[in-house]
Each structure stands twice: as C-alpha cells, then as structure tokens.
Amino acid sequence: MKKKDHSSRRNFLKLSSLAGLGLSTTIFSSYKSEQLKETKKEIGKLNESSKRLLKLFNLKYPFFQAAPGGEKLAIAVANAGCMGSIQLAWKKPEDAYEIIKRLNNETKGNYYANYVLHRGTKSLDKALEAGCKNFQFSWGTPEKSIVDKIRNAEGTLGIQVTSPLNTKKALEHSPDFLICQGIEAGGHVQGTSYVKDILHEIIETAGSVPVLVSGGISTGHDIRNVINMGAAGAVMGTRLIATIESDISDFYRQKLVEAQENSTVYTNCFSDKWNAMTRVLRNSTFLNWEAAGCPLLGNKPGEGDVIGKKENGKDIYRYSTAGPFEGATGNLEAMIMYAGKGVDKINDIPSAAELLERLCKEFENR
Numbered sequence: 001m002k003k004k005d006h007s008s009r010r011n012f013l014k015l016s017s018l019a020g021l022g023l024s025t026t027i028f029s030s031y032k033s034e035q036l037k038e039t040k041k042e043i044g045k046l047n048e049s050s051k052r053l054l055k056l057f058n059l060k061y062p063f064f065q066a067a068p069g070g071e072k073l074a075i076a077v078a079n080a081g082c083m084g085s086i087q088l089a090w091k092k093p094e095d096a097y098e099i100i101k102r103l104n105n106e107t108k109g110n111y112y113a114n115y116v117l118h119r120g121t122k123s124l125d126k127a128l129e130a131g132c133k134n135f136q137f138s139w140g141t142p143e144k145s146i147v148d149k150i151r152n153a154e155g156t157l158g159i160q161v162t163s164p165l166n167t168k169k170a171l172e173h174s175p176d177f178l179i180c181q182g183i184e185a186g187g188h189v190q191g192t193s194y195v196k197d198i199l200h201e202i203i204e205t206a207g208s209v210p211v212l213v214s215g216g217i218s219t220g221h222d223i224r225n226v227i228n229m230g231a232a233g234a235v236m237g238t239r240l241i242a243t244i245e246s247d248i249s250d251f252y253r254q255k256l257v258e259a260q261e262n263s264t265v266y267t268n269c270f271s272d273k274w275n276a277m278t279r280v281l282r283n284s285t286f287l288n289w290e291a292a293g294c295p296l297l298g299n300k301p302g303e304g305d306v307i308g309k310k311e312n313g314k315d316i317y318r319y320s321t322a323g324p325f326e327g328a329t330g331n332l333e334a335m336i337m338y339a340g341k342g343v344d345k346i347n348d349i350p351s352a353a354e355l356l357e358r359l360c361k362e363f364e365n366r
C-alpha cells in the first residue's frame with residue numbers, strides 16, 4: 001500500500017499554517033494577484049471539444065470545480081482562470097442571492113451554480129435575479145420550465161450524466177456541457193460505472209456537446225488522460241476541497257492528506273432522507289457498522305447517537321450525511337468524510353491557485 005510522505009517540510013508548513021491561521025482572508029488575497037498574473041499564459045495540446053469549452057466560458061484551463069468547497073474556493077478557482085462552482089440547492093433564496101452578487105463582484109462570472117435535483121431548485125429564481133449565468137444539475141434532468149428560465153436569461157446549462165440513456169434524456173434540453181460522473185467520485189455517487197467503462201459511449205452519444213469527467217481526478221496527468229480519451233475537461237471535488245480556501249474543517253483536510261489507496265469505500269452506510277450511495281473515507285462509524293455485518297437502518301450500531309453539532313448549532317447524528325465542515329464540533333472523526341478514489345494522490349493543502357498552477361504544469365508535462 002502506498003505510504004504518503006508526511007515528513008516533508010513543505011507538507012508540515014502547510015498543515016501548521018492551517019492549524020495556526022485557519023482560513024484567513026489575508027492568505028486568500030495574497031494568492032489572488034499571483035493567480036491573475038498566471039492567467040496570462042497559454043495552454044496547448046487541447047482537443048476541439050476542450051477548446052469549445054474554454055471559449056464558451058472564457059477559461060484558461062478546462063478544469064472545473066465540482067459542487068463542494070464554498071464561496072471562497074469558487075472565487076479562487078475562477079480567478080485562476082478555471083471554472084468555479086457553488087452549491088445552491090441547500091441555500092435559502094435570499095442567501096443564494098447574496099452569494100451570487102458577491103461571486104459576480106469578485107470574478108468575471110466564470111462559475112456555475114450546482115443544483116442536486118432531489119433537493120429542489122427553490123433558490124434558482126433568486127440566483128437568476130442576482131445575475132447567475134451558468135447552471136449545472138445533478139441527480140436528474142431539470143424540467144423544461146427551469147431550462148426555459150435559464151435560456152431566457154441567456155444562461156448556460158450543464159447536466160451530470162452517468163449512462164448513454166440519461167445522456168440522451170439530457171440532450172433533449174440541448175445542454176452546453178455534460179459531466180460524466182464515475183463511481184470513483186467522492187460524495188453522493190450518482191455514477192454506476194467506472195469512467196473508463198462508460199466515457200467513450202457517453203462522448204459518442206453526446207455528439208458535439210462537450211463532456212467533462214468527474215471522479216477520482218487529482219493530478220494534471222489524470223486530466224491529460226481523460227482529455228486523451230476524448231473528454232473536454234475535468235471536474236474535481238476531493239482534490240479541490242483539500243485546499244486552504246475550502247469550507248471544510250482542518251481535521252477533514254488532514255484526513256484527506258493522510259488517506260491512502262484503500263482509504264475510500266463506496267457504501268450505503270451513511271444515509272438520512274437522501275438515501276443514496278456515497279464514497280467516503282473509512283472511519284470508525286463505517287468500520288463498526290461493517291464489523292456488525294452492515295445492518296440496515298434501524299439496526300445500525302450507535303444509530304441515533306448525537307456525535308456533534310454543525311456550525312449553525314444543529315445536531316449531527318451518527319450515520320448522518322452532514323460531514324465535518326467548517327465550524328462543526330464534536331466527534332469529527334465519526335462523521336461522514338466524502339472523498340473520491342483519487343484521494344491517495346493528495347499530499348498537501350495548497351492554495352487553489354498554487355494547486356491549479358501545478359495541475360497545469362503536470363497537464364502540460366512540464
């Protein structure tokens with residue numbers, strides 16, 4: 001099993017600066033000007049589909065943030081010339097409005113709002129009103145009325161797909177891009193196949209619509225591989241939340257750095273109202289549940305225990321899908337920690353700009 005080098009001075013400095021300073025905006029701002037300088041350089045060796053994607057969103061790199069990470073990360077990613085992302089399905093309409101206003105002030109608009117359709121789209125009207133232009137949906141295909149609202153506002157549309165059949169359904173809305181999520185992905189996993197087994201067929205079905213790959217991508221080499229397979233770009237969740245600007249706790253960050261090749265599991269151990277498969281780090285809650293024979297809801301060990309609190313003071317129960325995000329307190333180790341299969345390649349906690357520059361160099365093989 002691969003061992004990570006935790007003794008490196010670089011790694012130590014990153015983690016200790018996190019422990020001492022938290023997510024200071026000073027760190028964030030000092031990186032921002034460097035990111036802007038970096039965006040002057042050009043990227044080569046791209047397929048036609050990637051070029052179309054870059055042009056559509058005025059990007060420097062075909063690298064997309066996945067839904068998680070929060071506002072500061074979305075701004076940092078966008079200002080590094082990539083596509084930022086913001087989860088809006090859980091937000092109140094008035095909060096979504098303020099978030100979009102801030103994102104539009106701080107970026108050139110190269111970010112998208114993510115909606116998990118199981119959760120609804122109650123903040124979408126306010127997001128549109130605030131000037132959000134790019135929308136992406138997962139776990140279903142949006143209704144025509146939603147698509148019409150986005151098109152009437154001259155917005156763009158992305159849809160997460162996992163099979164040729166749901167790709168065909170998504171194409172009925174003439175999306176601007178598709179995201180092919182594989183079973184390698186961290187978080188709630190809509191994907192049912194490994195990327196390598198499904199991507200080719202999805203790209204063929206999609207025709208001229210750019211398809212990005214999501215799941216297990218941590219390095220520029222990973223991105224190069226999927227682009228060589230015909231994808232237009234890559235979407236990163238786990239790699240990008242292991243950065244200074246993301247909205248997760250330092251404990252969770254450290255666990256992502258420590259994770260090895262076999263550290264994630266695709267499981268139905270954790271569930272609440274949203275009863276879906278997840279890919280997560282193996283933690284004590286998972287190990288005790290597995291040791292008990294993977295019992296069903298109602299018979300899980302320690303079910304109903306309050307193991308901590310969210311930042312807003314609400315209880316977090318064992319097996320809940322609420323993780324140790326920023327501000328969570330209690331037994332953080334026992335909480336769900338979403339992570340994709342590429343987590344073993346995460347060895348540090350850089351700023352988003354530093355990470356994206358590194359990914360670009362690896363992508364270019366420099």
Ligand SMILES: Cc1cc2nc3c(=O)[nH]c(=O)nc-3n(C[C@H](O)[C@H](O)[C@H](O)COP(=O)(O)O)c2cc1C
Nearest residue numbers: 066067068138185186187215216236237238338340
């Ligand atoms: C912490 C976390 C939260 C996530 N939340 C969402 C979400 O709100 N909406 C969504 O469509 N996908 C969500 N995902 C899945 C990502 O969009 C993406 O498919 C996944 O992160 C890609 O795999 P990777 O983590 O290996 O890069 C989440 C993933 C993680 C790791």
